[in-house]
Amino acid sequence: MSPRHHLDETTVLGWASGALSPEMAAVAATHLDVCRHCRSRLATAEGIGGTLLEQQQPSTDDAMRMPHLREHMLAALDAHPNRRVPPRREEATAGPDNLPRALHPYFGTSWRSLRWRWLAPGVRMIRALRTSGHALILLRIDPGMSMPLHSHGGIELTQVLAGSYDDELGHFGVGDAADLGPETLHRPVTSAGGPCVCVAALDAPLRFPGWFARMLQPLVGL
Amino acid sequence: MNIRTLPIGVSPFDQTRAMSSSGAHPTEDAGYWSWQMAAVSERRDRDSFMRIYDHFAPRVRLYLRGLGSTESQAEELAQEALLRLWQRADRFDAMRGSVSTWLFRIARNLHIDRVRREPLWQSIGEEWIDEDIPPANTTERHVEQTDLAARIDTLPAVQARLLRMSYFEAKSHQEIADELVMPLGTVKSHLRRAFLKLQSGLKEFP
Numbered sequence A: 001m002s003p004r005h006h007l008d009e010t011t012v013l014g015w016a017s018g019a020l021s022p023e024m025a026a027v028a029a030t031h032l033d034v035c036r037h038c039r040s041r042l043a044t045a046e047g048i049g050g051t052l053l054e055q056q057q058p059s060t061d062d063a064m065r066m067p068h069l070r071e072h073m074l075a076a077l078d079a080h081p082n083r084r085v086p087p088r089r090e091e092a093t094a095g096p097d098n099l100p101r102a103l104h105p106y107f108g109t110s111w112r113s114l115r116w117r118w119l120a121p122g123v124r125m126i127r128a129l130r131t132s133g134h135a136l137i138l139l140r141i142d143p144g145m146s147m148p149l150h151s152h153g154g155i156e157l158t159q160v161l162a163g164s165y166d167d168e169l170g171h172f173g174v175g176d177a178a179d180l181g182p183e184t185l186h187r188p189v190t191s192a193g194g195p196c197v198c199v200a201a202l203d204a205p206l207r208f209p210g211w212f213a214r215m216l217q218p219l220v221g222l
Numbered sequence B: 001m002n003i004r005t006l007p008i009g010v011s012p013f014d015q016t017r018a019m020s021s022s023g024a025h026p027t028e029d030a031g032y033w034s035w036q037m038a039a040v041s042e043r044r045d046r047d048s049f050m051r052i053y054d055h056f057a058p059r060v061r062l063y064l065r066g067l068g069s070t071e072s073q074a075e076e077l078a079q080e081a082l083l084r085l086w087q088r089a090d091r092f093d094a095m096r097g098s099v100s101t102w103l104f105r106i107a108r109n110l111h112i113d114r115v116r117r118e119p120l121w122q123s124i125g126e127e128w129i130d131e132d133i134p135p136a137n138t139t140e141r142h143v144e145q146t147d148l149a150a151r152i153d154t155l156p157a158v159q160a161r162l163l164r165m166s167y168f169e170a171k172s173h174q175e176i177a178d179e180l181v182m183p184l185g186t187v188k189s190h191l192r193r194a195f196l197k198l199q200s201g202l203k204e205f206p
C-alpha cells in the first residue's frame, strides 16, 4: 500500500516529541503502520530528538547523584545479562476481521463486533469512550453519499480504513490520511462501490452549516 | 533544577545550546558512541557500556524531568532505558541510527507508558525502525547526525525555541501557542519550516 495523502509535518513532529493527544496518536499510528514514507519522516524527527538529547548539558548537581545510581546499574548488569531477543512479530497482520491495532484500546479488535449507531441516512458512527478530551470516532458512510459542507473548529486527523471519498483536496483511498487544520472547508463525497470507513480524531467540534448541524450535533455530541 | 521554573524570557535551551557548543569534539560524537555500542553488542563489553551510561544517563534524566517526570521517576526510567540498551544490545545496529536517537525513543516511550499511562506506546514503534531503515554505511550515518546538529544550530531563534519546547516539554502545539501568546497557525508554520529545513539534505529511504 502506498498512500498518497500523508501526515502533516507538525503531526510527525508531534508524534516524535510525544506531544500528540492519545486519540491523535492512535489515528497517526494507523497511518504510520501502512506508510513507509511517513515512517521515514518520523525517523528524521526522532533523529532530531536524539540530537537535542545529546546537546543537553546536565548540571554538576545532577552528576552528584551519579555514584549511587551507577552502582545500581552495575549491579543490574550482572542481574540482567544481555540476551538475544527474537524480533517481535505482532499478530497485527492477522485476519481480515482485525481492526488496526492502534484502535484496539478504543474499539476492540474485530470489525464484525463493532456496534454501529445510526446517525443519519447512510451514515453510521461509533464514538470511543474513555478519551482524553479529544474525540475519536469511527464513521461508516454508504457509497455515493454527499456529506454537507463543513469546517472544523480545530484539527481533524482522519485515516481511511475502507472505501474512498473525494473532496476539494483530492481523492482519498484506503491508507490515506487527511490531516486538516481549522481553515479547511470541505464537502466529502463517498465513491461508488463499498461503504467508506474512516477513523477520525478531532480536537474541537465539527462545524456544519444550517439544518444538518441542528439535526446532527445533538446526536453526535461533538 | 526544574527547567519549568525559569522565567519565560530566558530560554533554558538557549543556555544549554551555548554551553554544549563548548563541549568535546561534536563531529566525532556519533561515531564514538556507535563504536562503544558495537563493543557492547559484539563482546558485551561492560566498560564500553558504562562509558555510554556515564554520558547519557544524566541527559536522559534531564529530558524526562522536562517532560514532567518527578525526580525519582526520572531516575527510575532513565535506569530502565539504559538497562534496555544493555539487554537489547544485539538488536542495536550502529548502521540504523545513533545511540542518542535510540535512547530518546526508549525514554519517550517509557514516559508516555508509565507516567501518562497511554497503552499504545510500548507495543508500537520499535518494529517500524527495525524493518524500515535500510542499512547505510556507518560513516554516512555519522555525517547525517553531525549534519543534523549543525542544521539545528543554524535555525532561526524562534524555530529552534519552538522545537525545543515541543521536544523537551512534550507540549502540544496548542499549549505552546497559548504559552507564547502566538496564533496556533504561526506555531505550526514555524515548526513545519524547521522540520523541512532539518530534513532537506538527509537521505530518505525508498
Ligand SMILES: [Zn+2]
Pocket (backbone or CB within 6 Å): A003, A005, A006, A007, A031, A035, A036, A037, A038, A039
Ligand atoms: Zn504517509
